[in-house]
Amino acid sequence: MDVIKHSEWADTKFTLHLLSQILGKIKLETAQQEPQWAHVTLAITPNGFTTGLLFYEDQAFQVDLDIYESRIFINVEGNVQAVPIETAKPIKTYFKEIFEALASKNIQLGINPKPQEMPYKTNLNEDDTPLTFNWEQAIRGLKLFHFAAVAQLKFIGPLRARKMKPALFWGTFDVSSLVLPGIREPHPEDKVIQNPYSMNISSNMDFGLAMTRWMCQHFSSCRIPSSTKNSIASAWSRKRRILKLR
Secondary structure (H helix, E strand, O other): OOOOOHHHHHHHHHHHHHHHHHHHHHHHHHOOOOHHHHHHOEEEOOOEEEOOOEEEOOEEEEEEEEOOOOEEEEEEOOEEEEEEOOOOOEHHHHHHHHHHHHHOOOOOOOOOOOOOOOOOOOOOOOOOOEOOOOHHHHHHHHHHHHHHHHHHHHHHOOOOOEEEEEEEEOOOOEEEEEEEOOOOOOOOOOOOOOOOOOOOHHHHHHHHHHHHHHHHHHOOOOOOOHHHHHHHHHHHHHHHHHHHHO
């Protein structure tokens, strides 16, 4: 597999990360709320990522980021408008074009423009710094997302548990899955993400450790540093002690 290093596509990745923030915030504003913020992740597609089907009042719409076509497609009940993804274009312009396309079809949305879970803090609708988009680097990065999605699907598929299938978490810009205990939690009314991954720590640790073991058994390219192996062994030992105490 052609694995792209972070340093090879850092600038293009940053551009896509900011764009994913816009799509994610649109979904946060319109999707039906679910536990563990499952309703705000972006689905990975063959060509990029998408909000999936959303509703605003009586209208259905969807926003797709297509890396192969270098376009963001805003589809409102079959009426499709395209926003080009191009180098030197600032996030402020993307923001304006996406929301103007939605508004032209009477979808009047307001989102919090502050980036989420990023060291970058400038409002998305204000920053006019030119961004980078390299098509070949973006394609290689997308293939890495596909690889992560396939690996996680193979692992969580047989698990008899409530789970979230692999999706793009736009705060951290990574493809992740969750395995969750069946606990009903009230949803905060203000929609501010404060602790999206609060869950049973023991279950989460089991999943992370088991996932690491499984991937290294099934992918010959997997290499675990000795320090990580020691950490895994220590964690499993602690887990066994916890179970004995119970």
